[in-house]
Amino acid sequence: xxxxxxxxxxxxxxxxxxxxxxxxxxxxxxxxxxxxxxxxxxxxxxxxxxxxxxxxxxxxxxxxxxxxxxxxxxxxxxxxxxxxxxxxxxxxxxxxxxxxxxxxxxxxxxxxxxxxxxxxxxxxxxxxxxxxxxxxxxxxxxxxxxxxxxxxxxxxxxxxxxxxxxxxxxxxxxxxxxxxxxxxxxxxxxxxxxxxxxxxxxxxxxxxxxxxxxxxxxxxxxxxxxxxxxxxxxxxxxxxxxxxxxxxxxxxxxxxxx
Amino acid sequence: xxxxxxxxxxxxxxxxxxxxxxxxxxxxxxxxxxxxxxxxxxxxxxxxxxxxxxxxxxxxxxxxxxxxxxxxxxxxxxxxxxxxxxxxxxxxxxxxxxxxxxxxxxxxxxxxxxxxxxxxxxxxxxxxxxxxxxxxxxxxxxxxxxxxxxxxxxxxxxxxxxxxxxxxxxxxxxxxxxxxxxxxxxxxxxxxxxxxxxxxxxxxxxxxxxxxxxxxxxxxxxxxxxxxxxxxxxxxxxxxxxxxxxxxxxxxxxxxxxxxxxxxxxxxxxxxxxxxxxxxxxxxxxxxxxxxxxxxxxxxxxxxxxxxxxxxxxxxxxxxxxxxxxxxxxxxxxxxxxxxxxxxxxxxxxxxxxxxxxxxxxxxxxxxxxxxxxxxxxxxxxxxxxxxxxxxxxxxxxxxxxxxxxxxxxxxxxxxxxxxxxxxxxxxxxxxxxxxxxxxx
Numbered sequence: 001x002x003x004x005x006x007x008x009x010x011x012x013x014x015x016x017x018x019x020x021x022x023x024x025x026x027x028x029x030x031x032x033x034x035x036x037x038x039x040x041x042x043x044x045x046x047x048x049x050x051x052x053x054x055x056x057x058x059x060x061x062x063x064x065x066x067x068x069x070x071x072x073x074x075x076x077x078x079x080x081x082x083x084x085x086x087x088x089x090x091x092x093x094x095x096x097x098x099x100x101x102x103x104x105x106x107x108x109x110x111x112x113x114x115x116x117x118x119x120x121x122x123x124x125x126x127x128x129x130x131x132x133x134x135x136x137x138x139x140x141x142x143x144x145x146x147x148x149x150x151x152x153x154x155x156x157x158x159x160x161x162x163x164x165x166x167x168x169x170x171x172x173x174x175x176x177x178x179x180x181x182x183x184x185x186x187x188x189x190x191x192x193x194x195x196x197x198x199x200x201x202x203x204x205x206x207x208x209x210x211x212x213x214x215x216x217x218x219x220x221x222x223x224x225x226x227x228x229x230x231x232x233x234x235x236x237x238x239x240x241x242x243x244x245x246x247x248x249x250x251x252x253x254x255x256x257x258x
Numbered sequence: 259x260x261x262x263x264x265x266x267x268x269x270x271x272x273x274x275x276x277x278x279x280x281x282x283x284x285x286x287x288x289x290x291x292x293x294x295x296x297x298x299x300x301x302x303x304x305x306x307x308x309x310x311x312x313x314x315x316x317x318x319x320x321x322x323x324x325x326x327x328x329x330x331x332x333x334x335x336x337x338x339x340x341x342x343x344x345x346x347x348x349x350x351x352x353x354x355x356x357x358x359x360x361x362x363x364x365x366x367x368x369x370x371x372x373x374x375x376x377x378x379x380x381x382x383x384x385x386x387x388x389x390x391x392x393x394x395x396x397x398x399x400x401x402x403x404x405x406x407x408x409x410x411x412x413x414x415x416x417x418x419x420x421x422x423x424x425x426x427x428x429x430x431x432x433x434x435x436x437x438x439x440x441x442x443x444x445x446x447x448x449x450x451x452x453x454x455x456x457x458x459x460x461x462x463x464x465x466x467x468x469x470x471x472x473x474x475x476x477x478x479x480x481x482x483x484x485x486x487x488x489x490x491x492x493x494x495x496x497x498x499x500x501x502x503x504x505x506x507x508x509x510x511x512x513x514x515x516x517x518x519x520x521x522x523x524x525x526x527x528x529x530x531x532x533x534x535x536x537x538x539x540x541x542x543x544x545x546x547x548x549x550x551x552x553x554x555x556x557x558x559x560x561x562x563x564x565x566x567x568x569x570x571x572x573x574x575x576x577x578x579x580x581x582x583x584x585x586x587x588x589x590x591x592x593x594x595x596x597x598x599x600x601x602x603x604x605x606x607x608x609x610x611x612x613x614x615x616x617x618x619x620x621x622x623x624x625x626x627x628x629x630x631x632x633x634x635x636x637x638x639x640x641x642x643x644x645x646x647x648x649x650x651x652x653x654x655x656x657x658x659x660x661x662x663x664x665x666x667x668x669x670x671x672x673x674x675x676x677x678x679x680x681x682x683x684x685x686x687x688x689x690x691x692x693x694x695x696x697x698x699x
Binding site for chain 2: 071072077145148227228232239243250254
């Protein structure tokens with residue numbers, strides 16, 4: 001039965017096949033594996049690099065956000081990347097949101113507040129597709145969770161520019177990217193040198209921006225990561241000591257039985 | 259609290275007043291204070307207490323999650339993210355619950371295999387064992403429904419595939435599936451009823467665990483030697499000897515649990531479930547949670563047999579693989595309980611464990627992928643069929659035959675004699691494993 005279901009699934013998958021997928025191809029049938037990168041938040045003592053996150057947010061806000069949403073992020077969450085309340089207020093106020101009803105029952109527009117969800121470029125999927133030649137730019141809040149870490153995002157962003165292999169047919173409106181699951185991606189290369197200006201004076205190369213925005217997205221997916229690791233360290237040390245004490249007590253209590 | 263303190267200890271007046279009307283204190287005293295436990299438990303006997311700890315942990319964390327979770331197809335996924343981001347310590351509570359489920363299965367599987375090795379299911383403990391299998395079934399139902407609640411891609415498609423299995427039932431199958439779903443697809447009514455049942459079932463588990471413990475305290479605990487305690491020397495009071503030993507075991511367990519929760523919280527989970535359920539987008543592979551993988555492999559392994567189509571045959575085999583555990587006490591006919599004294603059984607036991615692990619590995623692989631590079635014809639389906647066959651052969655052929663033909667080693671005279679190395683009266687302690695002093699347990 002699962003065989004049948006499996007075939008059914010493949011069939012459905014092929015029919016529904018992501019609109020981003022314009023051509024399918026096969027070398028070994030799998031996209032290229034992202035190379036492992038080093039991140040400040042790796043490991044037991046990993047911490048976010050606030051400056052990196054802020055640069056990454058800058059990139060997202062200026063470039064990515066014109067097509068991609070961050071559904072589960074509110075402006076107030078940006079306190080986590082080290083922005084001050086004032087800065088967050090100013091960033092929020094750059095966009096208007098619809099509020100209401102007012103005392104006449106009408107909706108009205110007002111500047112966004114820190115408590116509002118982060119700006120969404122499109123009202124719905126249809127609008128997003130209409131604006132992107134049929135492709136749907138996915139929400140990126142959890143992208144580094146779905147793709148098992150920020151390496152994928154970094155690899156994808158820096159993976160443009162290779163020659164299309166002969167085995168693949170060129171398809172209009174897409175570019176070749178070996179890290180994308182169908183190799184051809186509807187998103188054109190998004191980052192070019194100096195696309196944004198960094199407040200901290202870091203040179204805004206495409207590579208640097210790719211790295212920064214990947215780190216930012218890792219934070220957006222798991223804002224609790226730093227707290228989790230710090231708490232975990234203390235908890236584990238505590239538990240090891242506790243287990244040791246319990247072992248000593250057990251030895252003592254059992255001593256008369258042996 | 260000793261027996262005396264119920265009558266005379268501090269606050270004794272009130273305790274005595276209550277106890278003479280509702281004997282909860284003397285009950286606790288009898289069942290958890292004085293309860294005579296064999297003195298030779300090894301550390302494999304810690305896993306019952308660990309399972310109890312996890313059951314309570316799951317219920318407590320689950321209750322707090324339920325206060326923040328919204329069982330609606332449009333809101334469930336976002337409400338889980340809200341728990342991770344905005345609820346105070348929500349990430350901690352959720353990660354304990356999510357990983358707690360995996361650890362619950364690890365602990366219970368070890369508990370079950372321990373029972374198999376040491377013959378804890380044999381007379382007079384058959385009902386104790388069967389209640390344990392009921393708990394396992396309830397746990398499976400509970401965790402399956404719990405996995406649907408976050409409404410990720412695998413939540414949705416896993417629910418679709420598994421509930422679809424019931425359509426294999428002849429004649430009424432499709433009607434049953436529609437009834438389970440509350441509609442014609444997995445949708446909001448399905449999510450709602452799974453949430454209600456996911457909340458209810460743990461309390462049923464508590465009830466059956468209660469019966470499990472009552473049955474245990476009637477027959478008394480088995481032990482690594484598999485012989486009954488004969489004198490007071492063979493047992494120790496549960497408290498403080500095993501309360502402290504269980505506490506130490508819990509301490510070690512918590513260290514491992516905490517490492518996963520805090521440093522590798524996604525260790526057991528499929529990344530794809532961080533994508534919101536989309537009924538138009540089928541995942542390339544639909545894999546159940548790891549603890550179902552051996553059963554998933556059995557489900558896929560069985561071909562059509564005579565007039566039974568493959569789907570139904572697979573479902574029957576999968577359920578049979580659990581129900582065979584119910585009759586284990588009558589399949590394993592050996593009089594000697596403990597694997598320590600069963601030289602041939604011991605081999606077959608470890609082969610069985612290895613076989614289950616391979617089944618689990620097969621369950622996580624696409625059936626048509628080859629197992630070894632270069633051997634095209636041997637795919638995971640073939641390996642799944644062999645291991646599935648062995649799973650049943652072990653229970654239905656090996657165990658009954660061993661019971662008839664295996665010659666067990668001589669048993670020690672008593673637990674205390676084996677533990678303390680003193681032998682009252684003649685007779686050898688036995689050879690092989692039995693002659694070794696018990697590990698300091």
